[in-house]
Amino acid sequence: MKGFPLLRQSCLIALLTLSGTVLSAEQNQALDLDSLQPTRDQVIASLNTVELLRRHHYNRIRLDDALSAQIYDTYIKQLDPQRSLFTQQDIDAFAGNRLRFDDLLKAGDLSVGFAMHKRQLQRVQQRLAFTLDLIDNKLDTLDFSSDQEILVDREDAPWAADEQALEQLWRAQAKDEVLRLKLAGKDMAGIKELLGKRYRGQQIRINQTRSEDLFQSYINAMAQVYDPHTQYLSPENAENFDINMSLSLEGIGAVLQSDNEYTRIVRLVPAGPAQRSQQLATSDKIVGVAQGDDDMVDVVGWRLDEVVKLIRGPKGSPVRLEVIPASNPPGDLTSRIVHLTREAVKLEDQAAKSSIININEQGHDYHIGVIEVPGFYIDFKAYRQGDPEYRSTTRDVRRLLGELSKQNVDGIVLDLRNNGGGSLQEATELTGLFIDQGPTVQVRDSQGQVQQLDDPEAGITYNGPLAVLVNRLSASASEIFAGAMQDYGRALVIGESTFGKGTVQSIQPLNHGELKLTLAKFYRVSGQSTQHRGVVPDISYPSLLDSKEIGESALPHAMPWDTIAPARFRASSQLQPFITQLQKLHEARAAKDPDFIYTLARINLDAEIRAQQTVPLNEAKRKQRQEDYESRLLTLENQRLTARGEEPLTSLENQDPLLDSNHAEDEKDTSEDDAFLVETSHILLDLLQLEHQVATVD
Template identity: 65%
Template structure:
């Protein structure tokens, strides 16, 4: 959904510079070379104009927006409230309501001044941390009853240098303790942390004016919504670099998370997904090439980590990862080796299997079609290749094969499907409905475009369920939403991701701007934005929805609704939903996989609410032991219920652990898939019984 915008916007230049009255940093000479240039001024003015004319919301650039930009910028520079003092921020406050005027006038100086203060503070903190390590890690007393506040999102800022020193002393002490408990020797701990802080200092000295400009303009752009973003000239070639690494990399969607890089989702059929060694919400803390030493990347910028992870096809990258399954304060890591490769279209292709279930004393066969992504081979299509691959063509073929096997119904598995071709979402919907709208696209001018299935007839008329989870996004949500709105399928699983906005990339004189210019709506008029698709029958979440999903992103645009495009006939599922839910809950209340998922997430959320950690070694070890015992108990309860040998201790996978790729999945062993099939069979049985009763009454 890209749109060409007015080329004339790129010629804008306003020469006026608003005056700045705030004092310069106390010792600014180190960073004097960081100054905005003419190209950046022009680019900033172009961004202002593009957002004013073409952003979906078109919010005014006024004092209220200025305050949002100010807060966003401070948050970007100091998310843990560990660099700026309360006095620093109080001084910056003089500019709080002026950023609208600064941006309209092309005045970038305030943004540069604040960034340079940030560099001063960061340099000072790293030097202080190194001075502590010079005294030796044995100088820390781990018998004291001290605590560190780790959740500092709403913490009071340090009032002065003394309070900053105390905070950073505890931070360094915590890092030493984490490594000590992980089994590292004092000398190795000292070397690792010294190298980490020295590397960060060296990187500070390489700061460019472009780094400052990109951060500042993104504080402005992302105050509109999280997907509106400025890309510097270096990053423009890596479109959406903070969201995708699919080309000759590891095939993972990454984002910055304070000082770490976090995995958001895995690209279907990508190297990371096939390795089975990485999962969403894992944190990457180190990157190495093949047999080379792993480089510590804590505190690095996302784009710099990306450069290390990417490389030639066939080469090996080694990642040091803190698994999301760890307790929140457990920083123990594992090293995984992944061979880089481009994702092949045929590996993302839809696949079928047959799920065999016995219900109420009768054997059933259900077709399962797994769709990893909504794909379309544009190159083959343009070349006139009649055998070009697409999701819809492949699913149509699979449905034919399943019907030849006399299946009793079909489950479409969209778990972890992050989307893809909008055209394919529309055409796939058309296989299951008889003409009609499939999705609505509302543009920034208020015009609503209706995408529709124009083909007459329904290709597959049989019973249908659609299985989704939190990582089902975009095109997946459009298809699942249409199936729900047309009452064509039962939707089961987890609440979907909630990305219901459309972006375009607009070239600037200097870099590019990705901006949100439209919003998706279901045929019922409901947006897929923020809320996603709510299943008819919900399964326990496998990931924390506060960590993963559109609603977890700052400034995410809200859910809303517009006029419906269709008013389908009475919902055939509605009379049975209460009974279907009751039967589902009865089956899964003691089901080991469902119990494990519920209990594991509950434990993670419980631990996440712990905002402080002890710096007393004895207490810390005891706490970690308690957590590991609970995790082990959950794991062993699951293993014993499946007839497997219990573990003596939690296993930590590493790169030496063998992994089987392309293993044929037994659909009956997938608890969520089997339960989806049983729900569909429940519906068929209830519907048949109702029809029989109605026939008798007549």
């Protein structure tokens, strides 16, 4: 099989570069649904995709009636994720094809898939026309004093019985949108202008729909029932895909994904403009984009590729993003403007870096070295040219270990939080700095054959106390390294369960576009998969990231966790006997730590808010619900500040306290301001003292 392995967390779009597009007069013309027909190239590409999946996908799933039903369900959900477009009558008309997709795809017959998508486009056109008429002519008829409520999530709601019921739903959804904007501080004139532009813009973009859009949607409904990382890429999207590994890319440095009508930030690229701005976070929603000083363009309801085109721009050019923070309470559309300058994300910006945390315990000064590893990078070009000074994660960490050792640190923390992965070679070589020799990871292919990757070099660069700090956004190569450290007993793994992506993809060229295909699976030397479950830490920290929303386990059709035979390896040491005592010491400190107390309280509060299945369309009730949430949030924050001996706040000032470390404007912040990093240092010192006690007894 040709292609290259992809170890990064899979998303639709990663870095954003190049230039935006301007809508032409032709693109504004009404959409001719009859013109949307499969091309010969698309038919051939569909047959090639079916054959590649049959022959080479890791799961070896048969394309039969059972899979046809899954494709059908996936396609329906893809076309109408919130069940707000199709009626029950539409679904009844589609249902006869539920068990036919396998036969149709094997025959290269795309007609049914296209027909279903065209019905969706027709419903979208009807909804836009209905909503625009309401906004332009009937906005003053909306009653915000009734007891009407609307479902927060309609994913499993009943289908509207008919078109009349559908229009009632559309009216309620428009009312909800108007109310959200009112509570965000906009007046009715501004709301009318904003929503008018938004929906007219969506009409323009619907009129731009091409045959390629229908084909990509249909084929991906098939591809993604195999697993969420198997994906058809159109020629245009294929051109945008290979952008993660060179580390010399121009853009804002953000991984984006569609989230119903919004564009959501999935991850910030280390050292990119978005991360360095300290104004953006995972799950923030981008609702507007502006070039320089131009007017803000509302992008709610836009296709992801169109949002990307608007954000793209040349190096050094400014772009403004209007963002709804993920920290807002549900239903709160209050936004902020983020100013960024597009630029290259260079290798040296993403390089590992070190710092020292100083801790005084019982009158004794301790020094813990911290090495932050943003990604598993390597300068492939310099490496292939034989440059002896080429940059890589392993080389940089080896140098930093030497520098910290000269400063007589008592232990070292490797910080892999938000590390989305990178080079498999680097994950293996970095492991080799902390073990003598032995296997680092196992790779099992679709034939069941297992390949073992090894650290070939004898010797250990650092053999002192070690902790690896991870979170939910530590993925792929990060999980391979953390898993190896845990299996060898070489380091404590501390933090959150990691992302859980333990599969290998390869790009397969087609006659038309490309197929990203899952062909192997990673396993730790212990035989455990990193897939789905991730690496479970020895000592866990609380997290506001909802594992039901973020991580491999949150993705539909994610491949399961399983095990294979363990590799032959010798553990460096035994840390397991100390875990229970370390956990007790950690919990005792956390029970008194203002930041840990606050985090747990926020988790409970946000879980309570997420559990609310409906929101009122009554303005007074909605406003009261929002004020209650903000009041409780302010109370929690002031409890935290008071416990730290700081002045309480009179308002939150649109800032999420939990994200202060991410959004802080003070560039003087150090590792000692990071509560989780400091606590990890304490745990490492606990380990050092427990090991010393055992050695003394022996």
